[in-house]
Amino acid sequence: MTTIQMNGEVIPSDYADVYDYLGYESINPKAVKQALNDADGSDVTLEINSPGGYVDAGSEIYTALKEYQGRVTAKITGQACSAASWIALAADKVEISPTAQMMIHRASTISAGNSDDLSSALNALDSLDKSFVDLYSQRTGLDKQEVYRLMCNTTWMNAKQAVDKGFADEIMFQDQEQPALVNADGSLSVKPDMINKIKNLLHKPSTENVVKPLQNKENKKNDGQLQKKLAILFGKEN
Known part of the structure; x- marks a missing residue:
């Protein structure tokens, strides 16, 4: 068992270095595929x-899991x-844990450009929504219109609701009564427009002015480096 x-x-896999650094x-798909490869067909x-996060990365991970030869069990812990x-x-x-949550919603994006660009983005979102409806409906047995309604309402489900609607098969620790708690929203910590900016910082040639992760035994924070990171994140760097 792995x-x-x-x-x-x-x-996406090429964002992993930025997330690790911060x-x-x-x-990410690369890490999941490597873990599945190491599991070598075992459960x-x-x-x-x-x-949640990026659609393409999620789709790649979904596909890798569906193609895996061994048995896969998902335990939703949070x-x-x-x-x-x-x-x-x-x-x-x-x-699903008694205190865990699932949430489904319609696809979203940030778009800019002329009317043709916006129309293309709208078509892409509609196509994604249809794909999600098909996936959820097939897995849960719910009617497609019901699934679409749940997505439009950005539906949060506690453990019992997730099982009742077919999104989960069973509640963990069923012999113990636990309250179902609401978790925080799913906003991304690192926005896409920050990724390249931080990547450039990470991969600059080593100089005295380059910010590097600290690796001393006492894990002391350097105020200058911390301020540099914060400036990047909030778009206030010089």
Whole structure:
């Protein structure tokens, strides 16, 4: 049995170095594929606590899990929202903690350009919504119109609701009564327009002015480096 921790946002593999540098947990296709390769066909358990993230990365992970030869069990320990919800549904069996949550919603994006660009973005969103409706409906057995209604309402489900609607197969620790708690929203910690900016900083040639992660035994924070990071994140760098 192999356990794969899936904590944090679902991101493209080439964003992983930025998230690691900033100390954010994340899930990326390359890491998941490597873990599945190492598992070599043995049973796999996914421990999921994720607010979701990027559609393409989530789709790549979903596909890798569906193609895996061994049995996959998903255990939702905190939250499985948006893209993380269909990563969970790629498993052969979905278990959910009594205090965990699932959330589904319509696809969203940020778009700019002329009317043709906006029309193209709208078509892409509609296409994604239809794909999500098909996936959720097939996995849960719910009518497609009902699934679409749930997505339009950005539906949060506690453990009992997730099982009742078919998004999960069973509640973990069923012999123990636990309250269902609402988790925080699924906004991304690192916005796409920050990624290249931080990547450039990370991969500059080494000089005295380059910010590097601290690696001393006492883990002391350098105020100058911290201020530099914060300036990048909030768009106030010189």
